[in-house]
Amino acid sequence: MDDLETTLTRYFRPGAPRGLVDRALRGAHADAPDLAGLVERLRIDATERGVSWIRQDGGGGGATAPARRLAEQARREIGEYLDGRRAFFTVPVDLAGAGEFQARVLDEARRIGFGEVVSYAELARRIGRPRAARAVGNALGANPVPVIVPCHRVVRGDGTWGHYLFGERLKTRLLALERSTPALVGCATTRIVCRHGCAHEQRVREDRRVVFASVEDAESVGYRPCRACRPAVIAH
Amino acid sequence: MDERTFARLAEEYAARLYTVAFRMLGNRADAEDAVQRTLLKCFAARRSYSPRWAASTWLYRALANVCIDELRRRRPAGAAAPPAPAPPAVEPVDLARARDRVPREARLLLALRYVDGLSYQDLARVRGISINTVKSQLARGKAILKAALAGGGDDGRP
Numbered sequence: 001m002d003d004l005e006t007t008l009t010r011y012f013r014p015g016a017p018r019g020l021v022d023r024a025l026r027g028a029h030a031d032a033p034d035l036a037g038l039v040e041r042l043r044i045d046a047t048e049r050g051v052s053w054i055r056q057d058g059g060g061g062g063a064t065a066p067a068r069r070l071a072e073q074a075r076r077e078i079g080e081y082l083d084g085r086r087a088f089f090t091v092p093v094d095l096a097g098a099g100e101f102q103a104r105v106l107d108e109a110r111r112i113g114f115g116e117v118v119s120y121a122e123l124a125r126r127i128g129r130p131r132a133a134r135a136v137g138n139a140l141g142a143n144p145v146p147v148i149v150p151c152h153r154v155v156r157g158d159g160t161w162g163h164y165l166f167g168e169r170l171k172t173r174l175l176a177l178e179r180s181t182p183a184l185v186g187c188a189t190t191r192i193v194c195r196h197g198c199a200h201e202q203r204v205r206e207d208r209r210v211v212f213a214s215v216e217d218a219e220s221v222g223y224r225p226c227r228a229c230r231p232a233v234i235a236h
Numbered sequence: 237m238d239e240r241t242f243a244r245l246a247e248e249y250a251a252r253l254y255t256v257a258f259r260m261l262g263n264r265a266d267a268e269d270a271v272q273r274t275l276l277k278c279f280a281a282r283r284s285y286s287p288r289w290a291a292s293t294w295l296y297r298a299l300a301n302v303c304i305d306e307l308r309r310r311r312p313a314g315a316a317a318p319p320a321p322a323p324p325a326v327e328p329v330d331l332a333r334a335r336d337r338v339p340r341e342a343r344l345l346l347a348l349r350y351v352d353g354l355s356y357q358d359l360a361r362v363r364g365i366s367i368n369t370v371k372s373q374l375a376r377g378k379a380i381l382k383a384a385l386a387g388g389g390d391d392g393r394p
Contacts, residue, residue: 004378004381004382004385007331007385008346008350011259011331011350012255012259012346012347012350013255014251014252014255014351015251015255016250016251016254016255016271017254017264017268020250020268020271021243021246021247021250021275023268023272024268024271024275025246025275025276025279028275028276028280113308113309115305115308115309179309182301182305182308183308184308186364187364189364191364206281207286207289207294207297210297210363211300211301211304212304212308213307213340214308217339220339220373221365222365222366222369
């Protein structure tokens with residue numbers, strides 16, 4: 001069946017819509033949306049257990065040295081995330097102030113993969129309360145630690161973004177940022193695959209970066225998961 | 237690499253980049269978006285382009301990274317609510333269905349191999365994998381396609 005060769009050659013015959021390159025490069029000189037300044041505007045509070053409060057009114061910190069260290073770690077990680085250099089957070093969160101329902105909603109929201117979006121109704125279904133989409137929206141609207149608990153990945157079922165604590169414009173920017181930032185990156189020379197933002201991954205040279213869709217995919221072509229950031233234990 | 241050289245290179249490869257993206261992602265809008273993101277990324281990095289690399293390898297590596305990451309975001313039906321992709325109107329239905337059964341990595345290698353005739357060595361460089369892995373992935377991909385095309389419903393997997 002060398003028909004297969006013929007079929008594939010025909011199937012993969014190159015062709016592109018007119019003006020593709022012009023359209024693609026039109027935005028090349030536009031300034032990248034500025035998210036970098038956001039991290040300085042954030043107020044980040046932490047307890048010794050983790051980050052407990054993030055809002056846009058500056059300042060913050062912690063009552064003790066370990067708490068302050070966690071707040072600083074959160075600021076550093078959020079800065080890297082907004083700069084497209086990180087796709088996950090290692091800093092712990094302290095959600096002790098949340099009620100039982102809100103804690104379940106926030107916990108479920110944390111499981112939404114980087115760059116993915118889920119509807120309010122779907123999140124309600126996932127916590128076993130399919131009729132509580134509106135309550136889910138309220139719980140996310142009062143998210144004590146936005147960005148780290150990614151409530152921006154929850155959108156309305158009709159395809160519009162819906163409300164966001166930091167404003168809809170920022171929600172759009174964060175989702176666009178996540179669309180153009182990979183989550184799993186392998187190094188072509190060491191054949192190790194890391195979560196984007198892992199200390200090892202940050203040292204991989206640009207021309208050695210290979211993106212994968214899952215750890216299984218990476219393993220199927222001879223890569224192994226990093227032992228430091230352990231990409232195999234994340235949801236995808 | 238200066239701006240004009242880059243623009244010429246982009247024109248030269250546009251059709252091939254688009255076809256790889258279209259066959260990976262299955263619809264025109266996502267394919268065009270993937271090519272755009274690839275070209276913008278390479279354009280921004282054009283000064284650090286090293287002639288040690290073939291320009292095609294450089295572009296295909298970037299395109300593969302974008303397409304694979306796009307596929308990562310696509311979850312099984314019902315799991316997420318991204319805007320539904322437009323139906324792939326002009327694809328031969330059988331081949332599109334068969335192609336969807338081929339694992340992502342093999343599908344990408346098949347697309348690069350058949351769109352631009354990349355050698356095993358080139359494919360290995362694009363994905364940062366060994367030549368033996370390239371060969372085994374291509375063989376596996378073709379076996380799955382063959383079985384799917386011949387048997388219709390059977391996906392050819394053991």
